[in-house]
Amino acid sequence: MDASANPATEPHAKSMTGADIVVACLNEEKVKFVFGYPGGAVLHIYDALYKQNGFKHILVRHEQAAVHAADAYSRATGDVGVALVTSGPGATNAVTGIATAYMDSIPMVVISGQVPVPAIGMDAFQEVDMVGVTRPCVKHNFLVKHVKDIAPTIKKAFFIAKTGRPGPVVVDIPKDITAHVADFIYPKTVEMRSYNPILKGHSGQIKKAVKLLLGAKRPMIYTGGGLVLGNGAAELVKLAKALNFPVTNTLMGLGGYPATDKQFVGMLGMHGTYEANMAMQQCDVLLAVGARFDDRVIGNPKHFAGHKRTIIHVDVDPSSISKRVKVDVPIVGDVQSVLSDMLEILAQEENQNTDVADWWSQINEWRGIQSLDYTYSDSVIKPQYVVQKLWEVTKGEAYVTSDVGQHQMWAAQYYKFDKPRRWINSGGLGTMGVGLPYAMGCQFADKNAQVACVTGEGSIQMNIQELSTCAQYGLPIKVILLNNRYLGMVRQWQEFFYENRYSESYMDSLPDFVKLAESYGHVGMRITNPADVEGALKEAFDRKDKFVFMDFLTDQTENVFPMVENGKGLSEMVLSPLSTSRMKGEA
Amino acid sequence: MRHIISLLMENEAGALSRVAGLFSARGYNIESLTVAVTEDPTLSRMTIVTTGSDDVIEQIIKQLNKLIDVVKVLDLNDGKHIERELMLVKVKATGVFKDEMKRMCDIFRGRIIDVADNSYTIELTGSCSKLDAFIEALDRSAILETVRTGASGIGRGDRILKV
Numbered sequence: 001m002d003a004s005a006n007p008a009t010e011p012h013a014k015s016m017t018g019a020d021i022v023v024a025c026l027n028e029e030k031v032k033f034v035f036g037y038p039g040g041a042v043l044h045i046y047d048a049l050y051k052q053n054g055f056k057h058i059l060v061r062h063e064q065a066a067v068h069a070a071d072a073y074s075r076a077t078g079d080v081g082v083a084l085v086t087s088g089p090g091a092t093n094a095v096t097g098i099a100t101a102y103m104d105s106i107p108m109v110v111i112s113g114q115v116p117v118p119a120i121g122m123d124a125f126q127e128v129d130m131v132g133v134t135r136p137c138v139k140h141n142f143l144v145k146h147v148k149d150i151a152p153t154i155k156k157a158f159f160i161a162k163t164g165r166p167g168p169v170v171v172d173i174p175k176d177i178t179a180h181v182a183d184f185i186y187p188k189t190v191e192m193r194s195y196n197p198i199l200k201g202h203s204g205q206i207k208k209a210v211k212l213l214l215g216a217k218r219p220m221i222y223t224g225g226g227l228v229l230g231n232g233a234a235e236l237v238k239l240a241k242a243l244n245f246p247v248t249n250t251l252m253g254l255g256g257y258p259a260t261d262k263q264f265v266g267m268l269g270m271h272g273t274y275e276a277n278m279a280m281q282q283c284d285v286l287l288a289v290g291a292r293f294d295d296r297v298i299g300n301p302k303h304f305a306g307h308k309r310t311i312i313h314v315d316v317d318p319s320s321i322s323k324r325v326k327v328d329v330p331i332v333g334d335v336q337s338v339l340s341d342m343l344e345i346l347a348q349e350e351n352q353n354t355d356v357a358d359w360w361s362q363i364n365e366w367r368g369i370q371s372l373d374y375t376y377s378d379s380v381i382k383p384q385y386v387v388q389k390l391w392e393v394t395k396g397e398a399y400v401t402s403d404v405g406q407h408q409m410w411a412a413q414y415y416k417f418d419k420p421r422r423w424i425n426s427g428g429l430g431t432m433g434v435g436l437p438y439a440m441g442c443q444f445a446d447k448n449a450q451v452a453c454v455t456g457e458g459s460i461q462m463n464i465q466e467l468s469t470c471a472q473y474g475l476p477i478k479v480i481l482l483n484n485r486y487l488g489m490v491r492q493w494q495e496f497f498y499e500n501r502y503s504e505s506y507m508d509s510l511p512d513f514v515k516l517a518e519s520y521g522h523v524g525m526r527i528t529n530p531a532d533v534e535g536a537l538k539e540a541f542d543r544k545d546k547f548v549f550m551d552f553l554t555d556q557t558e559n560v561f562p563m564v565e566n567g568k569g570l571s572e573m574v575l576s577p578l579s580t581s582r583m584k585g586e587a
Numbered sequence: 588m589r590h591i592i593s594l595l596m597e598n599e600a601g602a603l604s605r606v607a608g609l610f611s612a613r614g615y616n617i618e619s620l621t622v623a624v625t626e627d628p629t630l631s632r633m634t635i636v637t638t639g640s641d642d643v644i645e646q647i648i649k650q651l652n653k654l655i656d657v658v659k660v661l662d663l664n665d666g667k668h669i670e671r672e673l674m675l676v677k678v679k680a681t682g683v684f685k686d687e688m689k690r691m692c693d694i695f696r697g698r699i700i701d702v703a704d705n706s707y708t709i710e711l712t713g714s715c716s717k718l719d720a721f722i723e724a725l726d727r728s729a730i731l732e733t734v735r736t737g738a739s740g741i742g743r744g745d746r747i748l749k750v
Contacts, residue, residue: 026655135604136612139655140655143600143601192655193750194596194655195655196657277738310667317653318649318653319646319649319652322642322645
């Protein structure tokens with residue numbers, strides 16, 4: 001892009017205010033929804049968007065929710081999510097949302113208002129250095145200081161957000177700039193000498209990788225959020241099927257491989273299945289795709305490296321390769337492109353058969369432990385049971401969002417995601433409060449879809465004000481509250497590591513969630529009996545036009561198993577009492 | 588190990604803070620950092636002196652490359668290179684120090700660039716270790732003030748960092 005091009009010389013340039021230019025840029029990008037909240041510094045922009053009907057503005061109740069909703073919209077659709085907030089507190093409220101998207105590499109453009117250029121640095125009313133505040137948690141950010149720079153900057157912002165390893169981009173626009181007038185020309189292309197993501201994988205490396213895969217005796221495919229974001233799931237399924245290899249997904253990668261397929265060994269990591277973690281530890285050739293070997297996934301890196309294996313790592317971000325774990329065959333590139341190349345090379349091989357029968361019998365032996373088994377109760381609702389029934393009632397086709405904690409892990413473990421972009425959660429930053437705004441983003445992305453927000457009574461209260469937004473837009477979301485009156489994951493750690501000292505993890509004075517939901521005009525349900533779980537879920541999902549808040553009173557002391565304790569090796573799992581006895585041959 | 592990393596970046600407001608922020612956020616060491624515009628006014632050149640294991644240096648270079656404003660990164664330690672740093676030292680020039688300081692300055696091929704009643708200001712360029720050696724060689728009680736620029740580096744011969 002030539003930022004210095006003089007728009008005045010363009011034949012069809014139209015003279016517009018900065019605010020109208022912002023709106024026109026968003027329409028040029030074919031944005032469908034902008035999630036936001038007005039305020040002083042963005043009043044010109046709000047006036048401009050009032051006069052257009054290209055995109056729809058969604059008014060939230062807190063800027064954090066606007067950013068989360070835009071983030072979820074992106075996760076569900078693959079398009080760039082857009083949020084609009086005012087300066088100062090509007091901008092700082094957006095920061096948690098931006099950091100959440102940054103940690104999970106979600107393409108997003110956040111437009112923030114700023115005080116007028118002459119007021120910058122004067123400690124003006126509602127002034128905050130947004131570019132400075134967000135610098136560590138954005139892919140890039142811009143402060144626009146001249147009206148003629150608005151269009152090229154927004155063009156760049158969208159380009160940077162969605163290419164390479166995606167991420168959020170902040171565009172901070174001072175109020176006076178939005179009143180100034182310039183000729184509007186939206187650049188058609190972007191060229192940046194400093195930013196050229198590598199998309200095509202190195203063919204020599206890919207050939208080497210295919211050879212290694214074909215020779216593997218104990219292979220493993222491990223995929224993360226990058227596979228989902230890079231739209232490579234279909235190619236991965238083909239590859240895994242052709243090779244008959246086991247596949248595990250990270251928390252962020254669920255849906256990247258169909259969970260109901262027999263080659264799927266479940267999620268891995270801190271709360272991964274026994275078979276996934278054991279196979280990950282003991283494999284001889286590991287193909288990692290769009291994953292980053294983070295601490296919640298591989299446990300102690302020294303313990304992980306203690307077992308010798310050849311690692312092939314495909315990722316669009318070179319800095320993700322060999323960051324925590326040494327890699328033998330690094331392949332930098334777009335996952336979809338690299339996997340397609342792999343399939344092509346594989347097809348040319350004379351012998352495409354792999355010798356993995358022994359490995360599968362080993363894996364099936366591990367599966368026999370049934371590490372996700374739990375003891376059903378007919379007197380108290382088990383949270384796992386609710387998620388299992390949710391999966392059945394929604395036929396595995398819902399968008400499921402979660403907050404952060406035990407319920408998040410149970411949702412990840414017991415809802416079998418067969419498609420990518422259906423499981424929406426904050427994996428990297430672990431932001432409590434995302435669940436409800438994430439559900440909003442999903443419902444806007446697909447208005448006829450079933451959207452379930454699996455949450456806890458701690459998390460839901462962190463953005464409960466959005467019940468109002470859901471009422472305003474008639475969003476038929478179903479909230480599945482697994483209410484155990486504890487900050488469950490904190491309580492679990494206190495039980496395991498702090499001798500049952502439940503410091504500040506009990507939730508007292510909870511609202512009557514049924515009445516609360518009803519006060520917004522929603523449907524509220526309280527379910528206390530395990531026998532009622534399935535019926536209640538059916539009833540809720542049958543109410544296709546209503547927002548239903550389901551308050552499930554669940555077992556207060558249930559724990560998430562398996563569990564790899566902090567600092568422990570991936571194969572050093574603590575299993576549930578049931579699986580432990582099975583392991584000892586008692587059951 | 589000590590590495591000298593050279594980089595070219597867009598000469599834009601905030602670019603320096605992105606580099607500095609990266610080092611602090613990821614816990615990398617910075618021994619020195621110098622930056623100035625190049626002959627092409629749209630580009631700045633930065634020299635960063637850092638220390639770390641090979642793995643850490645590899646990550647630093649990858650992370651620097653990831654910054655949107657960074658155009659090119661070169662680890663000068665990958666080949667032959669020259670480094671120079673400028674130091675200004677204000678020393679006492681009274682009594683025994685008057686001749687002593689002049690002599691030390693000559694030995695290290697420095698220049699006295701300011702002479703006052705009681706002090707000299709010495710200008711010295713060289714590798715960082717040469718400047719260290721000069722400070723070591725001086726009588727500590729003679730040193731009134733020092734200021735150093737941090738190292739600038741450039742590859743030898745055909746090794747050129749250019750867009």
